[in-house]
Amino acid sequence: MxxxxxxxxxxxxxxxxxxxxxxxxxxxxxxxxxxxxxxxxxxxxxxxxxxxxxxxxxxxxxxxxxxxxxxxxxxxxxxxxxxxxxxxxxxxxxxxxxxxxPLAERYVAAVHETAQAAARDLDCEALGVVLEDKRTVLAVHYRLAEDPAATRRRILERVVAPARRRGLAVATGHFAFEVRPPLPxxxxxxxxxxxxxxxxxxxxxxxxxxxxxxxxxxxxxxxxxxxxxxxxxxxxxxxxxxxxxxxxxxxxxxxxxxxxxxxxxxxxxxxxx
Ligand SMILES: [Mg+2]
The missing domain is CATH 3.40.50.1000 (HAD superfamily/HAD-like)
Structure with missing residues (x-):
């Protein structure tokens, strides 16, 4: 300590x-x-x-x-x-x-669309990606990925970039991304x-x-x-x-x-x- x-x-x-x-x-x-x-x-x-x-x-x-x-x-x-x-x-x-x-409710549909597109466009099982749809937020975990750097790039391209185009914000965590409303x-x-x-x-x-x-x-x-x-x-x-x-x-x-x-x-x- x-x-x-x-x-x-x-x-x-x-x-x-x-x-x-x-x-x-x-x-x-x-x-x-x-x-x-x-x-x-x-x-x-x-x-x-x-x-x-x-x-x-x-x-x-x-x-x-x-x-x-x-x-x-x-x-x-x-x-x-x-x-x-x-x-x-x-x-x-x-x-x-x-x-x-209340402001976050406006983004629930965009988060849901992002979650659905991620499930469709990422081969989650093969990549070791776990999607966690929290309604106002989508978490994309890649702790299980065999190649974390390559998986991270794939998530950036297939999830993060489209989420930003939908007007959502993206936060970076530990082996995870979070797609969330652009609210403070x-x-x-x-x-x-x-x-x-x-x-x-x-x-x-x-x-x-x-x-x-x-x-x-x-x-x-x-x-x-x-x-x-x-x-x-x-x-x-x-x-x-x-x-x-x-x-x-x-x-x-x-x-x-x-x-x-x-x-x-x-x-x-x-x-x-
Ligand atoms: Mg913690």
Whole structure:
């Protein structure tokens, strides 16, 4: 672990005011080991129990995922937690309804057309490509590709370029592309809204991929607006972690056991375990 002192300082601050402490946590690659396909990923029971214990002790626990919100909630269904899905296009406040950004609805047809064309124009099975149609977003995963560079070029030509011609935006992730509405919603805008709605004084964000950098930055900016606030960005890293994720973090730990140990330290500090 690097940044152990920062983690310790955050845990001590959280211990003083657990109900003013927020935890904003990505799912895949952070509390769920990366699997060959998204459908195979699971949150280990030990993680689930630890997070379940944190929910009533902290002021806010929010799961902030690139998955569709209901899919994220299926992976870690906890009463009393908030959820953000499809990188900020869907939100569910604690005990609230699922809210889709109204502007995103306009792009559902274009995303669907892109998904259908991708299924037709890419030989997904042979290439090792997995399409994930999340209604407002299409994810194109190529972690299973035998030749990732060639597969990436094929996706750029057959999916990314046509999606752009349909007026959609394209984000790059870890062995994945995301075709999405050209709207300024990110994990960062979503957590900013959650934090602004509460009277929190400490916020910890945990993530492992490029889209989590927007969350780290939003939480840090939120902290810098008030001298009483303390924030901590924790990156779950592997040998493949994109450089900006490491650079944007205060603490880096090994994915995913290091995340477990860091959250366990937080849970001990606030008396959740
Ligand atoms: Mg992730």
């Amino acid at each position: 690097s940044g152990a002192d920062a983690l310790e300082a955050f845990a001590r601050a959280a211990a003083e005011r657990p109900q003013a402490t927020a935890l904003l946590c990505d799912i895949d690659g952070t509390v769920s080991p990366i699997a060959p396909t998204p459908a195979e990923a699971r949150v280990p029971a030990a993680f689930r129990d630890l997070l379940a214990a944190l929910v009533p002790r902290l002021g806010l626990v929010a799961f902030v995922t690139g998955r569709a919100l209901e899919d994220g909630r299926r992976m870690i269904p906890l009463d009393g937690a908030a959820y953000v899905g499809t990188h900020g296009l869907e939100t569910m406040a604690v005990d609230g309804p699922l809210v889709v950004e 919603f990110t994990k960062g805008t979503a957590v900013r809204r959650l934090l602004d709605a509460g009277g929190h004084l400490a916020a910890m964000s945990c993530g492992d991929d490029l889209t989590d950098v927007a969350m780290f930055t939003a939480v840090r900016d939120w902290g810098e607006r008030d001298a009483r606030r303390l924030t901590l960005a924790l990156a779950a890293v592997t040998g493949e972690t994109p450089r900006p994720v490491v650079e944007a973090a205060d603490v880096t730990v090994r994915a995913t056991p290091g995340v477990y140990r860091a959250l366990r330290r937080l849970a001990e500090a606030v008396g959740a375990v």
